[in-house]
Amino acid sequence: MLRVPMVHRFLLTLAVLAGLVAVPGKAFAHPHVWVTMHSDLLYAPDGSVTAIRHAWTFDDMFSAFATMGLSKTNGTFARQTLQPLAKINIDTLKDFDYFTYAKIDGKRMKDAFSQPLADYWLYYDPKTTLLTLHFTLPFKTPVKAKALQIEVYDPTFFIDFAMAKDDPVTLVGAPAQCKTATQKPPDINFPTTLRFDQALVTSEANIGMGASFANKITVTCP
Amino acid sequence: MSDGTNWRRMHRLMLSGAVAAGLLTVTAAGAWAQFGALGGMRPPPETGIFGWLLGQQAFFYQALAGLLHAAKSNGSAYWGLMGVSLVYGIFHAAGPGHGKAVISSYLLANEETWRRGITLSFAAAALQSVTAIVIVAIAALLIGATAKMMGDTVNDIETVSYALIILVGARLLWIKGRSFRSALHKVRARAEPAKAVTRESDIVHADACGEARHHDHAHSRDDRVHGEHARADHSRHDHVHGHHHDDDEEEEESVLPWGHAHGPEPEELAGPGGWRRGLSAIVAVGLRPCSGAIIILVFALSQGLFWAGIASTFVMGLGTAVTVGTIASLAVGAKSLAKRLSVRRTGYGLLMLRGFEVVAAGLVMLVGVALLTGYMASERMGFF
Numbered sequence: 001m002l003r004v005p006m007v008h009r010f011l012l013t014l015a016v017l018a019g020l021v022a023v024p025g026k027a028f029a030h031p032h033v034w035v036t037m038h039s040d041l042l043y044a045p046d047g048s049v050t051a052i053r054h055a056w057t058f059d060d061m062f063s064a065f066a067t068m069g070l071s072k073t074n075g076t077f078a079r080q081t082l083q084p085l086a087k088i089n090i091d092t093l094k095d096f097d098y099f100t101y102a103k104i105d106g107k108r109m110k111d112a113f114s115q116p117l118a119d120y121w122l123y124y125d126p127k128t129t130l131l132t133l134h135f136t137l138p139f140k141t142p143v144k145a146k147a148l149q150i151e152v153y154d155p156t157f158f159i160d161f162a163m164a165k166d167d168p169v170t171l172v173g174a175p176a177q178c179k180t181a182t183q184k185p186p187d188i189n190f191p192t193t194l195r196f197d198q199a200l201v202t203s204e205a206n207i208g209m210g211a212s213f214a215n216k217i218t219v220t221c222p
Numbered sequence: 223m224s225d226g227t228n229w230r231r232m233h234r235l236m237l238s239g240a241v242a243a244g245l246l247t248v249t250a251a252g253a254w255a256q257f258g259a260l261g262g263m264r265p266p267p268e269t270g271i272f273g274w275l276l277g278q279q280a281f282f283y284q285a286l287a288g289l290l291h292a293a294k295s296n297g298s299a300y301w302g303l304m305g306v307s308l309v310y311g312i313f314h315a316a317g318p319g320h321g322k323a324v325i326s327s328y329l330l331a332n333e334e335t336w337r338r339g340i341t342l343s344f345a346a347a348a349l350q351s352v353t354a355i356v357i358v359a360i361a362a363l364l365i366g367a368t369a370k371m372m373g374d375t376v377n378d379i380e381t382v383s384y385a386l387i388i389l390v391g392a393r394l395l396w397i398k399g400r401s402f403r404s405a406l407h408k409v410r411a412r413a414e415p416a417k418a419v420t421r422e423s424d425i426v427h428a429d430a431c432g433e434a435r436h437h438d439h440a441h442s443r444d445d446r447v448h449g450e451h452a453r454a455d456h457s458r459h460d461h462v463h464g465h466h467h468d469d470d471e472e473e474e475e476s477v478l479p480w481g482h483a484h485g486p487e488p489e490e491l492a493g494p495g496g497w498r499r500g501l502s503a504i505v506a507v508g509l510r511p512c513s514g515a516i517i518i519l520v521f522a523l524s525q526g527l528f529w530a531g532i533a534s535t536f537v538m539g540l541g542t543a544v545t546v547g548t549i550a551s552l553a554v555g556a557k558s559l560a561k562r563l564s565v566r567r568t569g570y571g572l573l574m575l576r577g578f579e580v581v582a583a584g585l586v587m588l589v590g591v592a593l594l595t596g597y598m599a600s601e602r603m604g605f606f
Contacts (some may be wrong), residue, residue: 010559017326017552020316030279030314032514061287065517069361069368088370112337160280196287 031160034194035057037152038164041180041219042195043173048142049219051117052100052150053172056133056161059194063131067124075126082122082131089133090120096154099161103149113137130194151215161215162190169217183216247468275316282388283514284312286534290522293530300530305419307534311347314514321507322546323589324387326553329393330582334557339550342500344543349508351539353379354515355532362523369520377518379509384594386506391587393502398583402576407567506590512538 017122040053058066070081093099094115102112152161162184163169169180285306315322325346329339357375361367367375515535522531523579564575 006559006563010556010563013552013556013559017549017556020322020549020552030276030568032283032517060523061517066369068520068524069366069371071372077271085368085370157276191284196284196291 031154031157033062033159034191035159035161036164036194037161037215038168038170039150039152039217040170040172041148041150041174042218043171043175043178044142045146045173046142047175047221048144049139050142051136051138052113053136054098054100054134054152056162057194058131058133060129060196061182062123063129066131077122077124079121079123082124086120086122089122090116090135093136099152099154099159100137101151101153101161102139102143103151104143104145105147106149109143112139112143114140128195134156146221148219148221150219151214152217153214160190162213163217169211174219175221178219178221181218181220183218240390259419274475275313278313282306282313283290283518286310286518287521290525290527290534292532293527294525300320300533303530303534304537307537308541310514311538311543312545313541314512314538315347315542315545320384320387320510320589320593321350321542322549324390324507324586325503325546325550326496327582327585327589328394329550329553330557331398331579331586332499332557333561334500334554336551336554338500339554342504343547343550344540345500345504346508346544347539347543349504350511350542351515351535353509354511354519354535357511358516358523358531359528362520363528372516372520376511376513380542381511381594384590386502386509387590388587388594389590390502390506391583391590394583395580395587398576398579402573402580405573405576409573412569471555512542512576514538 035056036059037057038055041049042051042053044050066085067077067082070085072075073081098116100113102109115138117136117138120133123132123134124130125132141162153159163182168182168184171178171180286303289299289303290307293303325339325342329342335340357372357379361372361375515538519528519531519535522528522534560575560578564571
């Protein structure tokens with residue numbers, strides 16, 4: 001008959017192996033790109049939300065990566081130079097649902113958004129060396145809800161989103177009674193600045209545990 | 223035939239089956255957990271050890287960028303850069319990645335030494351570093367490619383790499399499938415003459431499993447049975463079986479008295495030296511560069527520190543190899559335990575070992591298919 005202890009040892013080794021190989025696999029890749037975002041919610045005169053206008057600023061390493069092979073004019077990347085890149089970004093973002101998810105009164109909207117408007121563009125700040133992607137994401141049908149919740153996150157966690165420190169959300173043309181609240185997850189991985197030359201000093205203190213990284217914007221219009 | 227021997231055989235079969243099922247579950251669960259992208263509409267849980275691991279990786283990745291900045295004006299930052307690159311590599315390899323899965327499954331399916339497992343890990347990591355450097359050097363320095371062009375190149379390389387993994391897995395599966403079949407034949411062929419003899423005497427059959435407690439009372443008969451069996455086996459399966467000369471054979475010889483009825487081992491099929499055999503796995507795994515390494519290299523280039531980026535990439539690879547090598551050693555350990563288990567058990571044990579190898583070979587192929595079909599998460603290159 002089989003000698004039990006050796007079988008146990010074997011199974012244990014195998015289990016440890018499977019764990020080492022696989023379980024961290026579940027934890028996804030660590031983020032390679034960090035984005036801080038400003039979002040405007042655009043309202044129609046009848047009080048319904050028609051679109052979200054995003055402004056996403058990328059970290060300096062990714063900004064350098066994204067702009068490779070492009071040539072600067074007068075020390076910066078002109079908007080026309082960046083436009084093909086912006087188009088690729090916007091086209092590809094479709095596959096990721098623009099990382100933007102909407103809930104009405106607690107219920108998730110499926111396929112909530114149509115194509116971004118054609119006025120998207122990338123801006124390069126030569127001082128900070130950071131890229132910012134501007135685009136407007138219209139709702140397929142304008143939303144009138146007591147509670148509208150917008151979540152922005154990358155489910156594969158390649159990109160780590162965080163809301164900007166100041167005025168992350170602006171309501172544009174909203175009825176007076178509407179109020180916004182933002183829920184920022186305690187994201188310990190997010191650098192204190194997108195410029196890593198300055199981040200190094202500060203981010204060490206931030207290592208620890210975090211919660212879910214979905215950034216929630218809630219608008220209530222009672 | 224008596225109920226007793228029947229029951230004993232049944233019992234043995236059930237036990238083998240249970241162990242095999244256990245192995246299958248553990249390995250399959252391992253493979254399955256790799257399919258992280260499944261139903262991934264929620265952000266990953268960032269608590270516990272995974273959150274910690276992600277935090278470490280993210281921190282070291284950011285620190286790399288920061289140190290690259292610093293290295294521009296401060297020479298001593300290079301040391302920090304190399305240290306952080308090493309640690310980042312170690313942590314990064316602990317994250318999701320097909321390298322570990324393919325290499326460890328490959329080692330489980332093959333007869334490899336500990337040293338070869340380690341060498342395989344280091345070679346794959348070194349190749350991965352070289353690919354990243356070559357891609358960035360050609361793309362950025364020579365042809366002034368954009369991020370999009372580079373992303374496309376990496377995607378193409380990725381496709382080739384995943385297809386290669388499938389090929390390596392398919393070839394292993396073919397080889398191991400044949401070994402399994404030959405082991406199955408052996409078990410069957412042994413059961414048949416034994417059955418015939420049991421009609422003469424129950425005692426002889428009891429010995430067919432080679433257990434010492436039966437040996438004393440049926441030695442001469444048993445030898446005769448095994449001799450017949452070996453002849454039968456050879457005449458029936460000559461087209462399949464070859465002779466091989468590894469240590470496996472010697473051990474089996476001493477335990478399995480019925481001789482030389484073995485399936486061809488991969489060593490034979492790959493030719494002498496056996497390095498070609500490992501090479502396919504190294505290339506399949508090492509061809510696809512790390513997204514992080516590429517982004518860091520481009521960033522280093524933009525800072526005018528390409529050499530620092532290259533050094534950092536190699537040190538990162540070294541760190542990756544440390545982690546993958548550790549996991550590879552475990553795989554080799556598990557395999558040698560499996561072998562020892564099966565060597566003690568004749569017949570069914572060998573069958574189990576071969577079955578286990580088939581599963582491991584199948585896993586290599588499965589991982590390749592999952593990667594190629596995009597079912598299994600792999601690293602992205604941004605959104606270009």
